[in-house]
Amino acid sequence: MTSLLDALPSxxxxxxxxxxxxxxxxxxxxxxGAARNVGKDPCAVPERGTWGADELARxxxxxRGAASVSPEELYDRGDNRExxxxxxxxxxxxAPERFLPLAVEACxxxxxxxxxxxxxxxxxxxRHFPEPNWNQMVxxxxxxxxxxxxxxxxxxxxxxxxxxxxxxFAAERRAAGRPVPADLGSVMKGETT
Amino acid sequence: MKLxxxxxxxxxxxxxxxEAMAKAGIRAIIEPAFWLGQPRTKVGTFEDYFQALVGxxxxxxxxxxxxxxxxxxxxxxEANNPNVAPGVLELMPHYLGKDGVVAVGEIGFDxxxxxxxxxxxxQLELANKFDLPVLVHTPHRxxxxxxxxxxxxxxxxxxxxxxxxxxxxNEETLPLVLATGCWAGHSIYPNTKMDExxxxxxxxxxxxxxxxxxxxxxxxxxxxLKVPKTAQxxxxxxxxxxDIETIVWNNPIAFFGQTGRIAAAxxxxxxxxxQAQLFEGNSxxxxxxxxxT
Numbered sequence: 001m002t003s004l005l006d007a008l009p010s011x012x013x014x015x016x017x018x019x020x021x022x023x024x025x026x027x028x029x030x031x032x033g034a035a036r037n038v039g040k041d042p043c044a045v046p047e048r049g050t051w052g053a054d055e056l057a058r059x060x061x062x063x064r065g066a067a068s069v070s071p072e073e074l075y076d077r078g079d080n081r082e083x084x085x086x087x088x089x090x091x092x093x094x095a096p097e098r099f100l101p102l103a104v105e106a107c108x109x110x111x112x113x114x115x116x117x118x119x120x121x122x123x124x125x126x127r128h129f130p131e132p133n134w135n136q137m138v139x140x141x142x143x144x145x146x147x148x149x150x151x152x153x154x155x156x157x158x159x160x161x162x163x164x165x166x167x168x169f170a171a172e173r174r175a176a177g178r179p180v181p182a183d184l185g186s187v188m189k190g191e192t193t
Numbered sequence: 194m195k196l197x198x199x200x201x202x203x204x205x206x207x208x209x210x211x212e213a214m215a216k217a218g219i220r221a222i223i224e225p226a227f228w229l230g231q232p233r234t235k236v237g238t239f240e241d242y243f244q245a246l247v248g249x250x251x252x253x254x255x256x257x258x259x260x261x262x263x264x265x266x267x268x269x270x271e272a273n274n275p276n277v278a279p280g281v282l283e284l285m286p287h288y289l290g291k292d293g294v295v296a297v298g299e300i301g302f303d304x305x306x307x308x309x310x311x312x313x314x315x316q317l318e319l320a321n322k323f324d325l326p327v328l329v330h331t332p333h334r335x336x337x338x339x340x341x342x343x344x345x346x347x348x349x350x351x352x353x354x355x356x357x358x359x360x361x362x363n364e365e366t367l368p369l370v371l372a373t374g375c376w377a378g379h380s381i382y383p384n385t386k387m388d389e390x391x392x393x394x395x396x397x398x399x400x401x402x403x404x405x406x407x408x409x410x411x412x413x414x415x416x417x418l419k420v421p422k423t424a425q426x427x428x429x430x431x432x433x434x435x436d437i438e439t440i441v442w443n444n445p446i447a448f449f450g451q452t453g454r455i456a457a458a459x460x461x462x463x464x465x466x467x468q469a470q471l472f473e474g475n476s477x478x479x480x481x482x483x484x485x486t
Contacts, residue, residue, distance in 0.1 A: 032290035036453060079247035079291045111252040 004060045004092070007045045008053060012038035016057050021065040031074060031082065034058045040081075049121030049150075051088060058085030063092050072102055083109075084117035091124040104133050112144060119151060126153030135162040138187065139169060148183045155186075163188055194438060198420045199223040199445035200328070200360060200380060200407035203261070204242075204250055210410075210417045211257035217421040221460050223449060224250060225264040225299045225328050228271055230412050236280030239267075243288050251293055260460050262449065264298035264328050265289055272312035273304065282315060289323040295449040296320070298328025299360070302339040305332065310346065317352045324452050326356040328378075331366065333385075340366040344373055358405060358448055361386055367395060371403065376448050380409035381419035389419070389426035396432055401439040405448065 005013050015037050019030040030037070035054035042050045051059070062071060062085070071093065075086045087106050090099050103125065106118045119125065119137050129137065134157055141148055148154060166187040170180045196218045203211070203224050214222075224246055233239060246263040254261035265288045267281045288294055297320040300313050313329075320327045329347075332339035340359060347357050354374030361380045362370060370377040379395070380386045392406060408419035416422070420441055427437050449455055 028287075029290060032292075035292050077244070077287050079293055080252055081292065083248070111249060113252070 003046055004056060004063065007043045007051075008038070008056050008060070009041075009043075012053055012057055016060045016064070019061060019065075022068055024065075024068045027061060027065040027069050031058055031061050031069070034061070034085075035081065047121075048088070051085075052081065054081060055085040055088060055117075058082060059089035059092070062086060062089045066093055071099055075102055075106070080111055080114055083111075083114050087114065087117040087124075088122060090118075091122065091127065096124065097128050100128050103128065107133065107137050107140065112146075115140065115144065116146065116150075120146060121150055121152065123152045125151075126157055131157075131159060131161065135159070135165055138162060139165050142166070142169065142181050142184055142187075145181065148181075148186060158187060194218055194424065194434070194441070195220050196420050196424065196441050197221045197445040198408050198417070199405060199449060200225055200378060200409045201417060202227060202409075202411040203254060204245060205412035206410060206417055208253075208257070211254065211259060214417050215257045215259055217418050219259060219420065221260040221262070221446075221455075222254065223262045223264060223295060223445070225296075226266050227268045227299050227330075227411070232271060232274060233277055236277050236284065239277065239281045240284055243284065247288065247291050247293050262293050262295045262455065264296040265294050266298045266300050266316055266328070267312050268299050269301050269303035269309045269313070269330060269332075272309045273306055275308075278308070278312055282312065282319075285316075285319055286323075289319065289325060292454060294325070295452075295454050296326045296328045296358075297323070299330040300327060301330040301343055301360075302332050303330070305335065305339055305342060310342075313343075313346060314350060317347070317350045320356070321352065326358065326449060326451055327352070329357060329359045331359060331361045336361075336363065337365050337369075340369055344369060344375065347375065348373075356451060360407075361409070363387060364391070364395070367399065371399060376403040376405060376444075378405045378407060380407055381416075381423050382409065383414055383416055389423045390430075392423050393426045393430045393432065396427055396436070396440065397430060401436050401444070403444070403448075404440050405444050406440055 019026055034057045038053045038057045040052040040054050043053050043056050045051050062074060071086045075083050078086060090096055090103055103118055106114060109115050119141050125134055125137055138151060141151055166184055170184055170188060173180045198219055201222050201224060226246060243265055251261040265285055267278060272278050297316050300316045302309050317327060329343050343359060347354060358376040358378050359370045360378035362377050367377055379392055381389060381392055396404060406420060406423050408417050410417040424437050424441050446455055
């Protein structure tokens with residue numbers, strides 16, 4: 001949490017801190033209106049990639065106000081950027097395993113930026129996803145042409161079923177005469193691209 | 194020339210349309226919430242629709258380099274349905290604060306019933322609370338009277354006229370609108386409402402102040418390229434490039450940008466996201482294939 005606030009420019013940090021964490025209505029309004037108060041400039045978040053200032057502020061608002069608002073309601077009624085912020089904040093919330101259904105559902109999105117927010121530079125899936133969901137997520141990262149290196153804990157959670165799925169995916173692409181992502185080899189045991 | 198279509202229902206259109214629009218120079222669009230061609234039976238389907246407008250459709254547009262904004266509202270036709278109208282009004286505050294939402298709309302009159310008037314007035318109040326402009330639909334039938342009633346209601350409610358655009362104008366309603374402080378929208382349609390040569394003639398006669406054109410393309414017979422086609426029609430009859438730019442770019446930004454949710458920087462955002470994806474795409478040699486999952 002401290003690192004989230006530290007990553008924000010000082011005026012934006014002051015704005016986040018000005019929102020009372022126990023005032024539900026103020027939180028909901030600030031969450032929606034964050035971009036109009038702090039902008040969307042890219043901010044580097046240590047070990048978590050680059051977020052927009054609005055995403056960072058929203059994630060901080062959620063972490064601070066977690067007793068007053070739920071990530072589920074903010075996600076369900078959120079626009080794309082609000083949803084991204086919720087997903088990025090998940091590993092920072094207390095007892096994060098509670099939000100597994102939300103995180104898994106988010107992986108089913110067609111909006112690439114939302115998918116990236118849960119799948120890339122986010123330790124949540126590594127820590128909490130059951131193997132079938134983890135494997136589907138990794139394959140979807142490859143399928144969407146995103147770099148597999150952006151997944152946190154890829155090597156630590158390698159498994160035989162994932163290796164098979166990755167190999168089958170590579171075979172499918174070759175059969176279709178389409179290129180195989182160059183970084184897929186890392187998850188395909190015993191096969192190189 | 195950069196073009197802005199401030200009224201188009203993209204959830205009803207195809208990716209071919211998005212491609213053609215981008216190629217024709219359309220950089221930004223506004224998708225007003227309206228009805229779906231058949232009446233909705235539940236409030237929940239409105240909520241899913243609102244979510245698509247601030248979520249999926251916004252992303253879909255960005256894939257073609259087009260920045261998507263929307264308006265949120267209870268349309269006049271469904272204001273007559275007591276099973277959904279009160280619930281939709283309750284939902285609206287959850288959405289009106291969002292970045293991509295630039296107005297309350299479409300509101301206004303259809304059959305000109307008391308229920309329509311009630312929800313028109315209630316939504317003017319909501320717009321006031323959220324500091325948003327309003328997009329007012331005018332009826333197909335008894336249009337002139339409907340327009341007069343809309344203008345009268347705006348005045349009666351003391352809603353700031355510079356934050357009102359009265360849409361779907363024709364030769365008879367335009368002078369009524371321009372006599373107030375409201376803005377005037379024109380929907381250029383293949384057969385009804387307004388066409389390109391008539392629009393060009395109106396611009397020659399009335400000038401560019403508070404004049405806006407749109408395609409209002411939807412699930413019916415309509416054309417998502419009517420804004421570029423109207424720009425060409427204006428050029429053909431000698432309207433200057435500067436005046437055309439005022440109507441097809443500057444005016445919609447000036448009107449819908451009144452509350453600071455449309456920044457010039459935002460209009461480049463979709464293009465930037467697209468480039469990032471092409472960059473990622475190129476890294477695995479997928480070229481320009483749009484991402485599909």
